[in-house]
Amino acid sequence: MPIFQRMLHxxxxxxxxxxxxxxxxxxxxxxxxxxxxxxxxxxxMKEEILGMFDIEPEPWRISKVRMKPE
Numbered sequence: 001m002p003i004f005q006r007m008l009h010x011x012x013x014x015x016x017x018x019x020x021x022x023x024x025x026x027x028x029x030x031x032x033x034x035x036x037x038x039x040x041x042x043x044x045m046k047e048e049i050l051g052m053f054d055i056e057p058e059p060w061r062i063s064k065v066r067m068k069p070e
Contacts, residue, residue: 002023002025002026002027002029002031002043003025003026004023004024004025004026004031004065005024005025005026005064005065006023006024006062006063006064006065007021007022007023007024007033007062007063007064007065008021008022008023008024008030008059008061008062009021009022009059009060009061009062009063010022010049010053010055010056010058010059010060011055011056011060012053012054012055013054013055013056014054019060020032020034020049020053020055021033021034022049022059023042023065025043029042029043029044029045030042030043030044030045030046030049031043031044032044032049
């Protein structure tokens with residue numbers, strides 16, 4: 001399981017009220033949050049995600065992911 005560092009929030013161009021949430025791991029790979037548990041979850045490079053979804057090129061918000069201690 002990847003070790004996630006940040007959650008990136010990208011606005012959907014056609015619907016600015018909606019966003020695509022993407023997790024970023026410690027290696028820089030991106031994972032589509034809503035597809036968690038599916039084969040399409042990731043990993044992806046940013047360019048791949050930009051080609052898959054009609055989103056703005058830069059996240060409007062970045063938040064740290066809180067890790068639970070093991």
